[in-house]
């Protein structure tokens with residue numbers, strides 16, 4: 127595994143500046159491209175699963191977090207409040223309270239449940255110590271968050287479906303969990319005191335895990351202050367674990383915010399909140415992806431997906447046209463012409479780019495490209511339009527394999543391209 131801080135800088139994905147401050151990285155264009163692809167994947171997966179997206183502000187009055195319980199249980203991790211015209215506002219430490227208020231903003235019927243509310247939103251943590259300078263411990267966090275407001279009977283299905291979304295996302299990202307953990311309260315921690323609610327939510331999450339058939343371990347002292355959670359742990363090269371995804375059952379905040387819906391009986395009932403995150407914070411997810419893939423991202427995430435390599439200046443117009451065609455198809459392409467060195471040098475320079483489209487005199491004349499894949503395979507030369515259509519299909523399906531040898535005729539993977547040009 128690689129150090130994401132070193133690779134992030136080498137690959138021009140993100141950086142920091144002492145004047146902005148530690149724990150506050152900025153994203154460079156290639157890093158932003160990876161992040162956009164990831165965020166689009168998440169929003170689309172959520173949209174398909176019946177989530178509705180909202181936006182809410184990153185600030186809130188101190189009182190909001192006093193009600194949610196963050197102020198008394200979590201203030202060590204919060205930025206100090208700002209005085210503003212006799213009021214105190216704070217940078218939010220989580221999105222839950224805002225979403226609870228959005229749920230509460232109008233009367234809700236049981237027919238609207240489960241109500242799945244999602245947001246990729248900012249939150250803040252006043253990290254004082256630890257390794258700043260990378261993406262794993264940051265003070266400004268972009269969280270892939272969602273809250274499902276539902277009945278007690280719906281909790282197990284909703285939490286189970288969230289686990290399934292997480293498994294699907296990991297497949298597309300080409301990563302795998304180190305461990306599923308049932309995170310329970312431990313001695314001495316700051317937890318809300320409601321033994322009956324803790325017991326019920328622990329039972330529910332245990333049921334979800336047992337039904338999923340996934341192996342898991344229970345761990346004390348890892349719960350959120352308001353409830354137990356299922357944590358999906360990933361490990362770095364040194365075996366250090368961190369939590370990427372979570373599914374939590376919460377009876378506490380619906381109580382604190384006085385949430386209710388009107389049941390079929392016409393009476394008021396309290397919903398349960400299921401908190402879930404597919405990839406956790408965008409920062410930590412990208413850090414893990416950089417380290418796991420060593421910068422060779424799955425094609426759909428790669429900052430540059432197609433490196434267009436004209437053999438000589440004569441093919442520059444064809445290369446430009448191919449790059450434009452890529453852009454029309456939503457593919458990220460870059461032309462690297464002979465001014466960047468020999469073809470061999472340009473191929474090496476683009477070693478992390480999934481697809482190399484080489485255009486020599488023969489390809490230019492025939493309207494073909496000689497494709498070389500990052501992994502060394504060379505599919506048979508294809509008409510340019512067909513090659514790009516197949517790349518786009520792979521990217522759109524979030525495939526982790528770079529080539530579908532089943533699709534179409536003429537794929538000649540791994541045997542060396544007959545039309546492919548020898549790097550020189």
Ligand SMILES: [Zn+2]
Pocket residue numbers: 220221222271272273401402
């Ligand atoms: Zn939450």
